[in-house]
Amino acid sequence: MTTVHGDLPQAELRTLGLRPGDVLDFSSNVNPLGTSPRVREAAAAADLESYPDRDCLALREALAGRLAVTVESLLVGNGSTELIHLLARSRLRPARRCLVFAPTFGEYEAAAVATGAEVHRVEAAARDDFRWRLDEAVRTTAELRPDLVFLCNPNNPTGVALEQEAVEQLGEAVGPEGLLVLDDAYMPFADTPWDPSPLLGRGNVAILRSMAKAHALAGARVGYLVARPAVIESARRLQHPWSVNAIAQAAGLAALGDDDHVAAARAVIREGKASLRSGLEGLGLAVLPSEANFLLVRVRDAARVRGALLRRGMAVRDCASFGLPGHLRIAVRRPEECERLVEALREVLAGG
Ligand SMILES: Cc1ncc(COP(=O)(O)O)c(C=O)c1O
Incomplete structure (x- = not known):
């Protein structure tokens, strides 16, 4: 199963005669300020000659201190995508059950399918603005015992976020044998962020964090999982040695001490989001409510609009792979960049 992701499609750019530097990326929901200078410096100073620490000890120790958990509760991965696949491989096999809250990031289902497990979905509907019906979701989860x-949370691509109480109810419904993985890649950029760490005490909840989005480290490939040590150990045993390279570890460590950069991005996103929303609505488009640093927008033919925008040097995410061929997902960037996007979209929708 091949998953589609928001990123800059190099082959397609070449056919259009564009270089990556020519394109504004509204497709991958990364920190609009880019990688911080401090993190770049740390990455540049990484030791390229020796093997990296296969235990990522320095990064795990720093994370343990910040999150008030033990080092044994942490696993660092080659992006959170590697961790999704390790979790699936360590916990699923044919006849086991994986439950996915859809529409959502495609890698969960791809990882589950690869193990031969059954994949079930709690599907949110457009008429509900893609909010899951919590009572139904809790019932389905309790019956399935996945x-x-x-x-x-907040969800990609809808921007829907559940409050802590709702996640607790789901954790209860999963039962003690199952594992609820809370992917909060976009929580640092949520309108009202909340800290899910207290849920770890339940024992059947794990927190998955990408450093790609908050810290603009998508190219470095670094993410981490926080869970009870037995969950960590069974995933770790399946991980290839040196899967997280020295540059990723150095960059991740430096990024952890760089809260100001994330805070500055939050401020830019707040402003950019208001500008993007009003610009899109000004074009007569339906924009869904979103807690996150991206907006889901209804257009008639998302594939055509995406192609036309790319030719104008702006990459957005066509949501066909999420089962939403009439929607685009547009990441929030700086307000002036959002204005450029809106202007380009105005031309495209006018048929120019
Ligand atoms: C919700 C979510 N989780 C995880 C990822 C993957 O992150 P990483 O780059 O850390 O593998 C993405 C990337 O788009 C995502 O949207």
Whole structure:
């Protein structure tokens, strides 16, 4: 199963005669300020000659201190995508059950399918603005007793976020044998962020964090999982040695001490989001409510609009792979960049 992701499609750019530097990326929801200078410096100073620490000890120790958990509760991965696949491989096999809150990030289902497990979905509907009906979701979860559940919060691509109480109810419904994986890749950029760490005490909840989005480290590939040590150990045993390279570890460590950069990005996103929303609505488009640093927008033919925008040097995410061929997902960037996007979209929709 090949998953589609928001990123800059190099082959397509070449056919259009564009270089990556010519394109504004509204497709991958990364920190609009880019990688911080401090992190770049740390990455540049990484030791390229020796093997990296296969235990990522320095990064795990720093994370343990910040999150008030033990080092044994942490696993660092080659992006959170590697961790999703390790979790699936360690907990699923044919006849086991994985539950996915859809529409959502495609890698959960791809990882589950690869193990031969059954994949079940709690599907949110457009008429509900893609909010899951919590009572139904809790009932389905309790009846299914899934071995593994993926919940993205705030959710990609809808921007829907559940409050702590709702996630607690789901954790209860999963039962003690299952594992609820809370992917909070976008929580640092949520309108009202909340800290899911207290849920770790339940024992059947794990927190998955990408450093790609908050810290603009998508190219470095670094993310981490926080869970009870037995969950960590069974995933770790499946991980290839040196999967997280020295540059990623150095960059990740430096990024952890760089809260100001994330805070500055939050401020830019707040402003950019208001500008993007009003610009899109000004074009007569329906924009869904979103807690996150991206907006889901209804257009008639998302594939055509995406192609036309790319030719104008702006990459957005066509949501066909999420089962939403009439929607685009547009990341929030700086207000002036959002204005450029809106202007380009105005031309495209006018048929120019
Ligand atoms: C919800 C979510 N989780 C995880 C990822 C993957 O992150 P990483 O780059 O850390 O593998 C993405 C990337 O788009 C995502 O949207």
